[in-house]
Amino acid sequence: MKPQYKFLSKMLLFKGRTLWCGLLALVLILGGSCKNNLVEKPYSFLGEENSFKTASDATVALDAVYDRLRTIYGMTMINLADLNSEELNVESTVGATILDFKTNTYSSSNPTFDSFYTNCYLLIDRANRVIKNVPGIAMDATAKAQVIGEAKFLRALTYFNLVQAFGDVPLVTSPTSDVVNVSIPRTAANDIYTQIINDLKDADAAGLPVKYTAAGTIGRATSGAVKSILAKVYLTRKDYTNTVLYAKQVIDSKSYSLFLDYKNIFPPENKNGQEHIFSAQYSCVKTAYGSPMAEFFSIYFSYPINQGGGAYNVEPAYVNSYLSGDYRKQVTIITQKVNPANNQLVSARNGPCVDKYWDPLPCAEFDARNNFMIIRYADVLLMYAEAINEVNGPTPDAYDAINQVRTRARNGNSSANPQNLTGLSQAQFRDAVLQERGWELCFEGHRRWDLLRTGKYISTLQAAGIPVSQKNLLYPIPQHQIDVNPALTQNPGY
Template identity: 20%
Template sequence: MKGKIKYIFILLLGFHFLSCEGDLNPQLYGTITNEDAFKTPQDLEAATTALYYELRQKGWGPYLFTDGSSFVMDVAVTDEWTTKWAWTNFLNGTWTTQEAMAIRFYDWTAPNITRCTYTIARIEECALSDEVKNEYISQIKALRAFFMFDLYRFYGPMPMIIEAERAINPDPDYRPERPSAESVEEFIRTELRTAADMLPVEWSQYGRITKGAALHYLLKYHMFKKEWQEALNIANEIIGLNYYRLEENYADIFSAQNEGNRELIFVIRAEALADYGNHTYANILPGDFASPHGNVVDGWNGHRMPWDFYDTFDENDKRRELAVVEYRTKSGSITNLRETGDIGALPLKYGIDPEASGIWAGNDKVMDRYAEVLLFKAEALNELNGPNEQSINLINDIRKRAFGAGVSIPSEIILKEEFDTEINGNAAGFFTMNNYDENNGAAWTYAIDNTSVLSGENSLHINVIRSNNEFWALQVRADNQPVKKDRTYSVRFNVKSSQNMNLDFRSEGPLSHTEIIPLTAGEVKNVSFDTTSAGEDGNCVIFFALGNTGNNYDIWIDDIVFEAKEQVTGGVGDFLIKLSDFPDKESLRDWILKERGWEFWYEGKRRPDLIRMNKYIEVGQQVGNNFGEKNLLFPLPSHVLIENPRIKQNPGY
């Protein structure tokens, strides 16, 4: 990242808790003593920066790309990632209590809970103003909740030091049992909510935890718990901050020049220097890979995107372009990985930093971004309501960028009728009542009903005395509605009938469409559907046909909207999805899982997605051996059980 990052190591709280985390005794490293600490705002800044440092730990820490990081744990034994290295146990899910890549995250991260608790306690007792103290306490509370949530989802509920007295005066004989899941979940929820309420939307110093970052972790928690309404509320809260937006170019999100990008919610900052950088590409590149910028970069020839996953992308999807199949070698030749029999493409989502040297690049590690808020909202809406237009629109917002779509022609309401005026002759607003077959016995009466039968105060009330045997016998009709060639339209209205029947919606002229709507007696139906596209410019007629529906019944219609849908310009292929593509909740859920895979590959999202959608074991059994229920959690390190015999190992280990 451009602009040198100056990590402050004056106050690095390096103590561990014996029964849960290792060595008991607090150790303070740096140039100030325990007695001198927490006296000035600079002390609080130093203590807080030391906790941010725990995210990266010289580039080899728990939240970057190293072995044992949360990233590797969240992509292992999934369909989106593999490695050429001899990680047999980890690639099969046959990890054990001695497997460094399964337990290292715990050993790195569990002590940080105590460090956060200790630091909060010391700040709270210091003599500075509440305004100054809360600036740092809010960030540390959020960090502590981040650590707690990730430990919980990987290892289940574990005892952590969250009481100030235990952190400041540790007891070597304290050996608690595992807490209940409910108590850990309550702590995570409360801590994140409290932090979010204290934090600003933006800091002057880039890379700090903001209100949006705390809310996004709370959103991830509710999605993890499948608490759909709560998740929807938080997603709307983040959107309502009116701060975040999608970056126009997908590749730019991850470039070394991405600082300040409004799609980014939380990142771990990096600079192309040893111990300060990000070594993502070093895990990926073959040793003979030549940087397109001419700088010297090292590669360990490991991480890959399996061909089966690569081939799920549409060939016009620009997100796939960051997965490299063909590269130029240092000798100048071209290597095609598929042709050479490699196991997959190079997942170079984080493009090569022009200033990178050796293994270190300046690309910030993207932890959370706004695109996930939109897709989480689409998923929550589907789980609550089944397939719906809002979920489809949110997914299409993501797909427009993926397929290079340009500026869109906005949606436009062509007709909206709420029946707020009285009937004039045979006209009710835009609509007229047509008795086409009156001479053959069709008969009806109509009036404006103001008794709030439907959602609005007024509705059109029709009493069908006698229908006839043709669909056009009785019509509620609006003429001369303008349509444009190749544009699709949406229709929405509310309707209620006193008997079971089929209502016909029809449009004729340049826009030809028929929709048959089944109605159940006495039930209000909120109807919404899309039409086919118009064949040419011109005026069409739209109408409701009541013929051949029986005699002596009532029907009410209200809130009719005929709307030109947003029209995307640019982009290649038929890439927008349609509500009519998804007959049920399960089909849209499956699509969202695919869309999240295409959008978030190589970002450490796949394992929680598969678990949430009940696919992790199924996928794990396809790509690994002996994969099963136990793999929903990782094993606890053996030393944790030795230090505290009251803690029980996770099932299956």
């Protein structure tokens, strides 16, 4: 079988596996269907009244909420947020349903939408069950508050993903017997954001720790994670004063710092490190717990050596957008790589590849060790700089925040690019932050949302020659969901 067709067949197998787990969980409303990252115990919400008796039950139920993050992020978020931008491309052999995100030719029947929507509401239903039932458990009050706070954080984060993708969506805050196949109409996006902010504020008041250290707790939401997502939600809502407030709390906590070397952000050995605030957790301790991103992004190596796929490539114009000498370019984008199995130099098949998700020691195909970083400290610094500029123009604090990111990008060479910014107008600083976010956070699930938030989505895609229209500001409600829920309406243009 030719490599590209072998890759396609495995991509379809991976998507099928993910969809099967999601659909099985949807039908049975299983709290621990497929796999559970943090605690490897099965958990079922069938017979719910008998499932919430002890503190251990609360922990297992919460782990089931975290479990869904792996299906919402990873390559699903890459396709939704990065492929649908000017930064990333994909080879034609991956199939039309993926290629459609690059060309904005997707329809409401695209299976990625239905999988994303279903998994989001499965997570929300699991969170709702924790929020409803844990208060009745006789357990330590502090631990109880933290479990409920984490569940509200995860519910808020998931609604944030939904509202950015689809706009108005059903608001469900109590358990249902069938989480998607019910007649619940869409709720206005403004009301969804109100719920998101209320949940995050509740989580912020729940006494979540600054850091987890005990076995089985690494990767849980911390107080810094809650404040960071609150800052991002407020930034999306153009509430810059509150963005500054919460981003500053994260910065002033001194709980996080930039890795000194940009390349140290990404190796699996460094996951959950000093810069990582909150990530979707992947592990290849067991088959199907791991991440597929290394395979999809890496320069192709013949199977089974190092599991490369190389189906996603960097747009040439984006490669050329980096300033000469920016160290992030050589870390992020490669055209050649040495195969460690035989020390031979291998070249990219279809243009420059993304090297952020390289894992030299995957357990199996689609089972690498990489986490998916949902938010990291550099993101908070750039949000802080952006929000200060919108309130007061480019103040010294705004320059300091963005220049911390640019300083690291010089990798110790004071004369290299990018040089520190100074003397910009408010409009120039605004554009500089958006560009900096592109260079710093590329291929981490942010670009579409950044372009939408700043009003630059249509103009940026048009400049890159990508077909785009007003309807593409929102994704379509999945047609399958409309078919089973007559109360749903479709977004304009679909």
